[in-house]
Amino acid sequence: MRALGENVIKYIASTIVILLLSFSAAAEQLQEQNLKFGMQAVLTASPGKGSELAAIMLRASNVVSTMEGCELYVVQQSLTDENQILVTELWSSKNDHQNSLANEKIQALIGEAKPIISSMSGTPAKYIGGHGIE
Template sequence: MYGLIGRMLAVDGRREELLTTLLEGSAPMPGCRSYVIARDPGSDNGIWISEVWDSREQHKASLHLAHVQATIAKARPMIAGFAERFETEPKGGIGI
């Protein structure tokens, strides 16, 4: 399995709008076992995104899906940047 945990930063004052956009754009993706979007309680602009995939290749392929491309395009003006990014190798757990 392939895991990705990233901290995204919203443009000042647009975190809730960005969260809504990301959540509304979420849809089933081949190979995606878990996709969690969360507020960073320690930051007014921070968002954590945690993902678990069957493989790194399936994650990469998901970036080309039409609904993912549309969500990225809609969210881009609300994204100030990316603060942190961690790749993991999940071994199992609840809901995986």
């Protein structure tokens, strides 16, 4: 049983790395154009762990709010699936986003979240505009 749990954690960690690498390739184009870098992520927690994951992501929001280039970091919980956490990020550049992922405190929060994340997806985005962001 323990080996199964370790395999699940390894699978989730590998999936996170693959997603970050795929986001990175798409984001390269944004960096070349000197555009703001956005990310829309959906994190699904293990059953009954949605509020715990939301709390971790809110702590991440507090950390990144003091980092260079972070313009927006919104954490929401789905009304239709309490285990689904939605994160919307906007950064001045892809580089600023990459730097945030290397931050010691963010790395610790990622380590805390990994065991309770059952799946995740994300889409890098180009900022166009809208209410609330200047």
